[in-house]
Amino acid sequence: MSVFQITLTTIDAQQVQFDCASDEDIISAAERQHIILPQQCRTGACGFCTASTVSGEFELKNYNVAALSDEQRANQQTLLCKTYPRSALEVHAAYPYGSIQFGEIPHATFTIVSKTMVTDNVLHLVLTQSDDMDNLLSANIVAGQYMQLMSPDGATVRAYSLACPSNWEGRLEFYIQLWPDGEFSQFLRQASEGDAVIARGPQGQFALSELGLKPRWFIGGGTGIAPLLAMLRQLAEFGDPLPARLLVGARHAPLLFAHEQYDELKQQLADFEYQLCLSQPPEDWSGHHGSVVQALNEALQNGLTEMPEFYLCGSERLVNGLLTVLDEAGVDRSLVFFERFAG
Numbered sequence: 001m002s003v004f005q006i007t008l009t010t011i012d013a014q015q016v017q018f019d020c021a022s023d024e025d026i027i028s029a030a031e032r033q034h035i036i037l038p039q040q041c042r043t044g045a046c047g048f049c050t051a052s053t054v055s056g057e058f059e060l061k062n063y064n065v066a067a068l069s070d071e072q073r074a075n076q077q078t079l080l081c082k083t084y085p086r087s088a089l090e091v092h093a094a095y096p097y098g099s100i101q102f103g104e105i106p107h108a109t110f111t112i113v114s115k116t117m118v119t120d121n122v123l124h125l126v127l128t129q130s131d132d133m134d135n136l137l138s139a140n141i142v143a144g145q146y147m148q149l150m151s152p153d154g155a156t157v158r159a160y161s162l163a164c165p166s167n168w169e170g171r172l173e174f175y176i177q178l179w180p181d182g183e184f185s186q187f188l189r190q191a192s193e194g195d196a197v198i199a200r201g202p203q204g205q206f207a208l209s210e211l212g213l214k215p216r217w218f219i220g221g222g223t224g225i226a227p228l229l230a231m232l233r234q235l236a237e238f239g240d241p242l243p244a245r246l247l248v249g250a251r252h253a254p255l256l257f258a259h260e261q262y263d264e265l266k267q268q269l270a271d272f273e274y275q276l277c278l279s280q281p282p283e284d285w286s287g288h289h290g291s292v293v294q295a296l297n298e299a300l301q302n303g304l305t306e307m308p309e310f311y312l313c314g315s316e317r318l319v320n321g322l323l324t325v326l327d328e329a330g331v332d333r334s335l336v337f338f339e340r341f342a343g
C-alpha cells in the first residue's frame, strides 16, 4: 500500500491537503483526517462529489455512469468517493471552501427500538440514543440528511437517509431497503430490538431551500421517500402554510408503504395533497395509473398556477427520468433539489 498527497482546490481558490492511501477513496481519507468534503451517497451514484483532476494518476472504481458520463470522464472529471490515488493528485472541486467542514463526525451508540418490515424488502427501523446523552445527535438533524449506521464492532457500515426531522427525544427513524447480499442488510436482519447500533452524523446536503417561498413538490420512490418525509414533517412542525404536494411511485401496490404517515401529514399541514402512482396498477386502483414520471409530466403539461420547488429522491433511474421531464418542461434547475442512489 502506498500513501499519496491529495491537494484539493475549491472554487474560491482555497486549498486543503491531506494524505490518501492507495486502498482508500479520497472522501474517506479526508474524513479520517477530520476534513469533511461535500458528499451525498458515497456509492458513486449521485454525482455530488464530482471534481476535475488537474494532475496525477488515479483509479475510479464501481461508479454509475448516470453520476459521471463518459464525456465527463474523458475530460478528467472524477467522483471523489470512488477515486483511489495511484500518485500524488491535484483536484479542483466545484464548491467553495465554506462547504467543507472540519472536525470529527459525531457518533453515539443507539438502541434498536423497533424493526418492522413494511414491504417484502423495506425495513422501518427506529433507534434511540443510549450513550453520550448530553450530545443528542438527533437534535442536529437538518431534514433530508442521512446517518451512517455501523455494527457495534465497526465491521459493517452503510449510510441511510433519515425519515425524521430534528428532535430532542434522541430518536432516529429510517426506511431501509434490505438487499439479499448486502452486508449491512444481513446485520439488520439478524439484529433484535434492544441491540446496539452506532450512528455517525447527521451528514449530507439534501435539504429544504432556505429561500422557500414557493409551493413545494416532493417526488420519490422506494426508500427515497424517507428524506422527503423528514422534510414534510419538518414543515408540519414549523406550521408551514405553503402548498406541499407529494407524488410517490412504485410498480405494484404491495411496494407502497408509509400510507399512515401521508395521512398524518394531511392532518398536520395546512395545504397538503399526496398522490400514489402505480406503473402496473390493479384494475380497481384509485390512485394514478402510470409511473410517477408520467404523473409529473402530465401535471406540467396541464400547467401549474405557480412553478414550485421540486424535491426528488429515489433510484438514479427514477431521478434521472424526473430530471429529464423537468428539463424538457424548461423548469429552472435552481428550483430543483435531488438525491439519487444506485439501484
Ligand code: FES
Binding pocket: 039, 040, 041, 042, 043, 044, 045, 046, 047, 048, 049, 050, 067, 079, 080, 081, 082
Ligand atoms: S457522493 Fe460521490 S457520487 Fe455520490
